[in-house]
Amino acid sequence: MIGMGLAHNVYQLTALRLCQGAMSGFQAAIIPMIAQGTPVERSGWAMGMFFTSQVSGTLLGPVLGGWMSEVMGFRPMFFCMAGFCFVGVCALLFLKEIFILSLRLLLLA
Numbered sequence: 001m002i003g004m005g006l007a008h009n010v011y012q013l014t015a016l017r018l019c020q021g022a023m024s025g026f027q028a029a030i031i032p033m034i035a036q037g038t039p040v041e042r043s044g045w046a047m048g049m050f051f052t053s054q055v056s057g058t059l060l061g062p063v064l065g066g067w068m069s070e071v072m073g074f075r076p077m078f079f080c081m082a083g084f085c086f087v088g089v090c091a092l093l094f095l096k097e098i099f100i101l102s103l104r105l106l107l108l109a
Contacts, residue, residue, distance in 0.1 A: 005078030027054070 004020075007013040030050070038046040068077045 002079065002082045005075045005082065 004013055004016045007016060031047070034046050034050055035043055065077070068080070072080065
């Protein structure tokens, strides 16, 4: 994101956006992980939340991005998104999941 904010011409921006798109193809990998990592009775809810958030981002992204580019301009918008990406990476690295075995799993073992 920071590189996109520092791009000097449309060709650099296009190349960086293509790289971003090539590295963000996680949907095919995440669907089995969601199905495997949630209990059977909650798997429909988990998949629904995933797809709802994905569609919401697709619908709201252009609206909010257009508004932000009008208010701030394009370069500051990319730096703002880089900050959000940094917060997400920090959450990924430093937040730990607490795993609690359910009584049902203990009885099956």
